[in-house]
Amino acid sequence: MTDIAIRTARPDEIPALLAFWGRAAEGASITDDEAGVARLIERDPQALLVAELDGVLAGTVIAGFDGWRCHLYRLAVDPELRRRGVGGALIAAAEARFAELGGRRADAMVLEHNALGQGAWAGAGYRREEQWRRWVRPLAG
Template sequence: MIELRPAAVADIPALMELWELAAENDSRPADSSAKVEALIARDPAACTVAVTPEGRVVGSLISGWDGWRAHLYRLAVHPDVRRHGLARRLLTHAETRLVGLGADRIDAMVLEGNDLGQALWKDSGYESQPDWRRWVRPVG
């Protein structure tokens, strides 16, 4: 059985490998071990990993909460274990965490060309907001 648990600093190299292989990496800044470590230090439960009994990290989801809004990031499932409900388990786990913190709305950013991701979010009850546009400004 694949276990869901908070990511630890020791998981960061495996997370970076998973995200390189299985996550959306277009149109975004590169991941950084230092930033993941800072996230874990600031909010130890924010990054959930899915781990096999052998200790292999095969899934992840970051559930960010700023006290006002809830955001989901870096949903990734290793191709070897897809189609077994792991993404939905990660999503349910994150939603439970965020609702427990006080969230009444959760959002996720998904690239337009990510058909697999679009299908998961739609099937999970999420709706696209065509009246919103995301604005970004790199500062680093």
């Protein structure tokens, strides 16, 4: 069995992470640029988790904690490496981080049309809350 190694992202990996999200993640975010990812790593160096299989980038998740709530973003697994436990290992690592920080509930951002992502989160025990809708307003650009 191949071992999945989970670690935090490094600033020198930002270009590779953005390229990875371009092929492995569903959708794009206003913060999917070098400056946005650099701010995340600088602000919370433990938030961006990276999974490796045999030293190769296999997946990511952002496990953000604001002191009140636990938020999960950018769960992405290389399409060639799916169904090998990478997503589950990332979610477990994120939940362990939250537990260490005193987090009490985690929420995951999942696009409405992302059936694959919805299945992954449901498989990890997350459920959709119908009463909530996300309201956004870009602050830049």
